[in-house]
Amino acid sequence: MFTQTKEDIQQHSNTRLIRYVDALREAFEEEMARDPKVFLFGLDVDDHKGIQGSTVGLKEKFGADRVFGTPLSEDAMTGVAIGAAMAGLRPIHVHIRMDFMLLCMNQLINMAAKSHYIYNGQVQVPLVVRTMIGRSWGQGGQHSQALHSLFMHIPGLKVVAPANAHDAKGCMISAIRDNNPVIFIEHRLLYSTEGYVPTESYAVPLGKARILTEGTDITIVAISHMVMEALRAKKHLEAIGINAEVIDPVTLWPLDMDTIMQSVKKTKRLLVIDNAWLTCGASSEILTRALEICQEDDIAIPSMSRMGFAPTTCPTTRPLENLFYPNGRTIAVKAHQMVNGKKAGLWEPAIDAKTEIDAFKGPF
Amino acid sequence: MIDQIVTARLYKSMLLIRRIELRIAEIYHTDAIKSPVHLSVGQESIAVGVCDALEKDDIVSNTYRCHATYIAKGGDLNSMMAELYGKETGCAGGKAGSMHLVDIKNGVMGASAVVGTTIPVAAGYALAMQKEALLTGRRRVIVALCGDGGTEEGCFYETINFAALKKLPIIFVVENNRLAIHTPLEKRWATERLCERIETYGIKTYKIDDADVFKIREIMTNAIAAIREGTSGPIFIECATYRWLEHVGPLDDHSDSYRDTAEYQSWKDKDQITRLANMLDVETRTQVENEVTLLIQDAEKFAEESSYPAAEELYTHVYAN
Numbered sequence: 175m176f177t178q179t180k181e182d183i184q185q186h187s188n189t190r191l192i193r194y195v196d197a198l199r200e201a202f203e204e205e206m207a208r209d210p211k212v213f214l215f216g217l218d219v220d221d222h223k224g225i226q227g228s229t230v231g232l233k234e235k236f237g238a239d240r241v242f243g244t245p246l247s248e249d250a251m252t253g254v255a256i257g258a259a260m261a262g263l264r265p266i267h268v269h270i271r272m273d274f275m276l277l278c279m280n281q282l283i284n285m286a287a288k289s290h291y292i293y294n295g296q297v298q299v300p301l302v303v304r305t306m307i308g309r310s311w312g313q314g315g316q317h318s319q320a321l322h323s324l325f326m327h328i329p330g331l332k333v334v335a336p337a338n339a340h341d342a343k344g345c346m347i348s349a350i351r352d353n354n355p356v357i358f359i360e361h362r363l364l365y366s367t368e369g370y371v372p373t374e375s376y377a378v379p380l381g382k383a384r385i386l387t388e389g390t391d392i393t394i395v396a397i398s399h400m401v402m403e404a405l406r407a408k409k410h411l412e413a414i415g416i417n418a419e420v421i422d423p424v425t426l427w428p429l430d431m432d433t434i435m436q437s438v439k440k441t442k443r444l445l446v447i448d449n450a451w452l453t454c455g456a457s458s459e460i461l462t463r464a465l466e467i468c469q470e471d472d473i474a475i476p477s478m479s480r481m482g483f484a485p486t487t488c489p490t491t492r493p494l495e496n497l498f499y500p501n502g503r504t505i506a507v508k509a510h511q512m513v514n515g516k517k518a519g520l521w522e523p524a525i526d527a528k529t530e531i532d533a534f535k536g537p538f
Numbered sequence: 539m540i541d542q543i544v545t546a547r548l549y550k551s552m553l554l555i556r557r558i559e560l561r562i563a564e565i566y567h568t569d570a571i572k573s574p575v576h577l578s579v580g581q582e583s584i585a586v587g588v589c590d591a592l593e594k595d596d597i598v599s600n601t602y603r604c605h606a607t608y609i610a611k612g613g614d615l616n617s618m619m620a621e622l623y624g625k626e627t628g629c630a631g632g633k634a635g636s637m638h639l640v641d642i643k644n645g646v647m648g649a650s651a652v653v654g655t656t657i658p659v660a661a662g663y664a665l666a667m668q669k670e671a672l673l674t675g676r677r678r679v680i681v682a683l684c685g686d687g688g689t690e691e692g693c694f695y696e697t698i699n700f701a702a703l704k705k706l707p708i709i710f711v712v713e714n715n716r717l718a719i720h721t722p723l724e725k726r727w728a729t730e731r732l733c734e735r736i737e738t739y740g741i742k743t744y745k746i747d748d749a750d751v752f753k754i755r756e757i758m759t760n761a762i763a764a765i766r767e768g769t770s771g772p773i774f775i776e777c778a779t780y781r782w783l784e785h786v787g788p789l790d791d792h793s794d795s796y797r798d799t800a801e802y803q804s805w806k807d808k809d810q811i812t813r814l815a816n817m818l819d820v821e822t823r824t825q826v827e828n829e830v831t832l833l834i835q836d837a838e839k840f841a842e843e844s845s846y847p848a849a850e851e852l853y854t855h856v857y858a859n
């Protein structure tokens with residue numbers, strides 16, 4: 175299943191099918207070759223496994239002073255990244271799980287996000303913080319959190335969460351070239367998914383959503399790995415004659431509401447599927463903005479709903495974990511209810527074929 | 539002359555840990571255990587030397603590499619295995635897995651998968667224990683275990699300072715296997731003088747180079763006695779050790795060549811389990827081994843036969859009543 179559009183694939187001459195993880199590595203390779211100020215560091219980036227392969231070979235190519243591991247000192251290392259960025263370098267700081275970013279919050283929120291503003295533009299913090307959302311194989315409460323909304327909340331930070339290989343490379347290139355701190359959110363289960371990726375360098379603009387499949391009946395906005403589930407839902411819905419338009423915001427902040435609203439004006443239904451908890455989350459923001467825009471522009475308020483993680487800590491045992499996440503089938507059922515209202519009746523979509531979730535055998 | 543009863547007890551505990559972990563490694567490919575396992579094979583003597591000196595109401599705090607300390611402290615074996623299987627009878631109802639073993643009844647504080655996080659939490663327990671002792675007269679202790687990597691987190695030094703300042707009844711134990719995942723100590727520490735660093739806080743330190751289970755136990759016994767007498771605050775112990783298997787998972791990864799096989803061999807040569815086995819008479823040894831076999835068989839059977847948690851369990855314990 176490809177989470178990208180035909181136009182993206184056709185735009186470039188030299189594309190080939192590669193994995194998300196390899197697309198990321200390509201972005202580092204190209205940007206580090208282009209700009210000697212770019213360096214990449216963080217726990218385990220230079221070991222033989224190289225962050226699931228995404229940094230493999232970079233130390234050999236660019237040297238140990240531009241690609242290096244660190245002590246387990248995330249808080250201080252974040253400060254180091256910020257200082258280096260202020261002093262003119264372009265650091266990429268890597269965390270193998272998003273949960274570990276909680277150790278960096280003071281530096282990211284009090285320093286990275288604010289310095290350009292409070293020092294009245296005298297410094298910039300061109301920093302990329304790469305981080306991965308985990309899922310499955312018993313990663314459990316402390317290795318599966320998706321905390322993008324914490325960062326979306328803070329003025330001064332940009333937040334991007336590409337869901338396919340093409341956007342992984344293009345957004346990483348944009349993030350590295352951006353003069354602001356960018357929180358770059360990857361998902362472990364997307365790492366092995368393949369997409370058509372140009373060989374040449376290209377930037378996917380931050381702040382621009384992507385319509386992945388056009389449809390007329392309902393707009394499904396899905397975030398990060400939930401894009402895969404939304405596309406599975408779209409397939410299920412086709413079987414009963416419902417045509418869903420699936421949108422990937424790609425950048426979570428700044429958020430491209432224009433693209434979403436154009437779609438909603440057409441479908442009159444908006445279902446947001448977040449790869450996170452709902453309360454005070456990206457879904458809250460998207461639905462609120464939609465409502466505000468409808469009121470400002472005097473548009474009929476669409477039917478709106480959202481799905482995301484169950485409001486509990488992610489359990490490790492598989493039967494409970496399965497209930498924790500939305501999936502293609504539960505999303506399809508919700509969309510069906512939104513489209514057909516009370517007359518929707520019971521509908522059980524077919525079982526999904528083996529997915530990247532079934533294929534994942536951990537450990538991390 | 540070392541007491542045969544003590545030797546047999548330490549041997550049994552270490553053997554149980556080794557054998558159950560190797561059994562976990564053996565069955566891992568069946569996918570019955572869908573949990574990232576950080577095995578302590580090769581490091582057992584620390585957990586056992588440390589925990590043997592503790593009473594049941596003392597507490598041990600852990601990292602995600604927690605099977606060994608859980609077992610050594612007397613954590614329920616069946617519940618541990620069931621937890622790994624994700625079953626409702628697990629020590630955390632199947633909701634936490636291998637990285638978060640817990641058995642409060644037996645003094646095993648819940649383990650955390652975020653490096654360093656349990657170190658200050660253990661100091662919090664110590665603070666409560668210190669207050670409790672004023673009322674009861676009984677001084678309980680807590681042991682905060684972490685790896686060499688754990689000492690690199692800011693909260694490690696922040697906790698050391700606070701514990702020294704408040705003279706808390708806490709014993710810090712660093713299991714120094716010289717690796718954080720695949721990254722060797724040389725790439726993470728400016729100098730290796732960890733004990734010296736800690737001493738500057740006014741904390742008494744001990745460094746054990748050979749993972750000798752008796753030495754560890756003796757230092758612990760004396761340290762605990764001093765804390766219970768009220769003549770000592772925190773104590774710090776650094777134990778050298780070696781992780782035989784990969785960081786996480788069931789395999790031997792020496793073929794990945796990020797570490798030295800000669801070092802591995804030197805640690806195998808001083809393996810405490812083999813050493814203690816040779817100190818026991820054949821009869822005792824056989825008896826211990828048979829007991830261990832039965833315990834493991836029972837735990838596996840218990841885990842297999844238990845049920846998965848019911849759907850409602852997803853929402854239990856989000857908040858306390």
Ligand SMILES: Cc1ncc(C[n+]2csc(CCOP(=O)(O)OP(=O)(O)O)c2C)c(N)n1
Nearest residue numbers: 274603651652653685686687688717718719
């Ligand atoms: C705060 C944090 N950063 C990074 C990680 C990823 N990680 C898990 S274990 C580990 C290495 C820890 O090494 P050490 O403390 O020496 O313990 P050992 O695994 O050797 O027992 C790392 C970096 C984590 N779990 N938590």
